[in-house]
Amino acid sequence: MTAMKEIAVVAFSQSDCxxxxxxxxxxxxIMPQLRAVFGQVGLNNAQDVDFVCSGSCDYLQGAAFxxxxxxxxxxxxxxxxxxxxxxxxxxxxxxSILKIRMDQAESALIxxxxxxSAGELPTVLSQQxxxxxxxxxxxxxxxxxAMQARLLIEKGLATEQAMAGVVARARKHAMVNPHAQxxxxxxxxxxxxxxxxxxxxxxxxxxxxxxxxxxxxxxTVDKAREWGVPYAVISGIDHRxxxxxxxxxxxxxxxxxxxAAAGAGVGRGAVEVAELCAPFSHQEIILTRALGLGDxxxxxPSGGVMAGNLMMASGLARIGEVFxxxxxxxxxxxxxxxxxxxxxxHNLVAVLESA
Amino acid sequence: xxxxxxxxQAFELGFTYTRSTGPVVGRFLTGLRDxxxxxxxxxxxxxxxxxxxxxxxxAEALDEFVEVGQQGEIVSWCWVKQPRASxxxxxxxxxxxxxxDGADVPMIHxxxxxxxxxxxxxxxxxxxxxxETRGYITDIRCFELIGE
Numbered sequence: 001m002t003a004m005k006e007i008a009v010v011a012f013s014q015s016d017c018x019x020x021x022x023x024x025x026x027x028x029x030i031m032p033q034l035r036a037v038f039g040q041v042g043l044n045n046a047q048d049v050d051f052v053c054s055g056s057c058d059y060l061q062g063a064a065f066x067x068x069x070x071x072x073x074x075x076x077x078x079x080x081x082x083x084x085x086x087x088x089x090x091x092x093x094x095x096s097i098l099k100i101r102m103d104q105a106e107s108a109l110i111x112x113x114x115x116x117s118a119g120e121l122p123t124v125l126s127q128q129x130x131x132x133x134x135x136x137x138x139x140x141x142x143x144x145x146a147m148q149a150r151l152l153i154e155k156g157l158a159t160e161q162a163m164a165g166v167v168a169r170a171r172k173h174a175m176v177n178p179h180a181q182x183x184x185x186x187x188x189x190x191x192x193x194x195x196x197x198x199x200x201x202x203x204x205x206x207x208x209x210x211x212x213x214x215x216x217x218x219x220t221v222d223k224a225r226e227w228g229v230p231y232a233v234i235s236g237i238d239h240r241x242x243x244x245x246x247x248x249x250x251x252x253x254x255x256x257x258x259x260a261a262a263g264a265g266v267g268r269g270a271v272e273v274a275e276l277c278a279p280f281s282h283q284e285i286i287l288t289r290a291l292g293l294g295d296x297x298x299x300x301p302s303g304g305v306m307a308g309n310l311m312m313a314s315g316l317a318r319i320g321e322v323f324x325x326x327x328x329x330x331x332x333x334x335x336x337x338x339x340x341x342x343x344x345x346h347n348l349v350a351v352l353e354s355a
Numbered sequence: 356x357x358x359x360x361x362x363x364q365a366f367e368l369g370f371t372y373t374r375s376t377g378p379v380v381g382r383f384l385t386g387l388r389d390x391x392x393x394x395x396x397x398x399x400x401x402x403x404x405x406x407x408x409x410x411x412x413x414a415e416a417l418d419e420f421v422e423v424g425q426q427g428e429i430v431s432w433c434w435v436k437q438p439r440a441s442x443x444x445x446x447x448x449x450x451x452x453x454x455x456d457g458a459d460v461p462m463i464h465x466x467x468x469x470x471x472x473x474x475x476x477x478x479x480x481x482x483x484x485x486x487e488t489r490g491y492i493t494d495i496r497c498f499e500l501i502g503e
């Protein structure tokens with residue numbers, strides 16, 4: 001058996017996080033990002049990569065196999081090797097890595113997209129829950145997160161001040177992120193002065209919902225050298241899931257993140273930057289603890305999803321943000337995280353390093 | 356310029372087929388129809404309500420049903436000031452994780468209360484049954500506070 005192939009990220013692009021993309025359809029959201037990543041590597045189109053994998057959510061469009069329409073952005077003639085995950089595109093990246101490590105491809109294009117504004121997102125997500133015990137109640141994603149936040153607060157593991165602190169820092173960091181939806185200087189006092197919407201959560205504790213898309217190209221290190229483009233190496237990636245029964249989970253912790261972090265080798269070196277996919281402010285506190293991050297790590301320098309939450313592409317965008325900082329020479333090692341399901345049920349952790 | 360006709364059709368998002376709920380979920384839902392609540396014993400002895408078919412830790416198939424009480428304690432909760440159109444109540448209410456008497460694992464349902472101040476973690480609640488029970492989770496219309 002040969003050693004596991006090293007995977008290189010060679011291109012990434014994401015759209016602006018838009019509250020409403022207007023009349024633009026999914027294909028029109030995807031295409032500019034595909035053009036951007038092809039341009040970064042000098043490729044013409046999807047024929048120039050060996051594999052394509054996308055991440056999206058049919059529930060957002062309200063129709064089975066709605067994701068197939070996204071393939072129109074690729075041009076699938078002559079036939080291409082293509083796959084899809086009903087998940088954030090960070091998991092499409094994971095599938096693509098497996099494809100390369102199984103010697104079935106040397107390069108892959110990954111993209112994620114959503115037009116979340118087409119429906120009421122927290123309500124739509126309620127229909128992905130247990131179909132007998134929870135979906136008929138229409139218990140929404142914000143309410144579930146609010147119960148998680150209360151558990152955390154009452155256990156003394158977070159405060160409303162600390163949660164507002166997460167939001168204030170995210171918005172400040174986002175001031176240099178051209179794709180951000182929400183950014184600016186705001187004080188903790190101002191945030192706390194607002195009333196709760198689903199107590200104990202305030203509107204500011206919940207990530208804004210955005211339409212948009214993101215794309216990435218990965219390949220073997222040999223291929224990256226052949227293409228002659230700067231790259232970052234994915235030195236580790238792992239993902240773990242917890243039970244769908246929320247009552248059986250310790251919602252104040254994220255054991256699946258901790259397991260994924262161990263699998264990805266987060267502790268094998270310094271973490272200069274961590275981009276965490278925490279759609280609610282208290283979840284960043286849970287994740288920071290589960291990943292064992294200290295004061296020497298800059299958390300969410302992009303502003304994270306609090307600054308703009310590209311549904312189904314936010315996890316991939318976290319990996320892209322770390323990639324960008326490595327190839328620009330700002331850092332040499334960083335961690336990216338993606339999440340799926342209610343209250344951080346399923347978590348993916350990737351470690352990226354300079355070549 | 357004449358406006359084009361806009362084609363529109365009502366669309367209901369849902370499962371358009373009949374499902375069998377099986378021996379575990381079905382037993383629970385049938386119990387609700389009879390105004391009784393059944394949990395199931397996990398591999399470690401804990402009673403899970405509503406029951407699960409498999410133990411999430413060991414993957415063992417579970418089959419030891421345990422009837423639990425219709426009162427319980429709030430483990431966590433949130434207060435919904437403005438219910439969404441899909442929510443089961445049209446005035447402010449709480450979602451809660453409720454550990455029923457005799458159960459070890461909390462279940463999620465809604466709680467009716469006059470005001471947010473009436474709620475607290477640890478508060479006791481009891482089932483309010485729907486006028487007609489048909490074997491759905493919504494046979495439990497909601498929970499209400501007791502001991503006031």
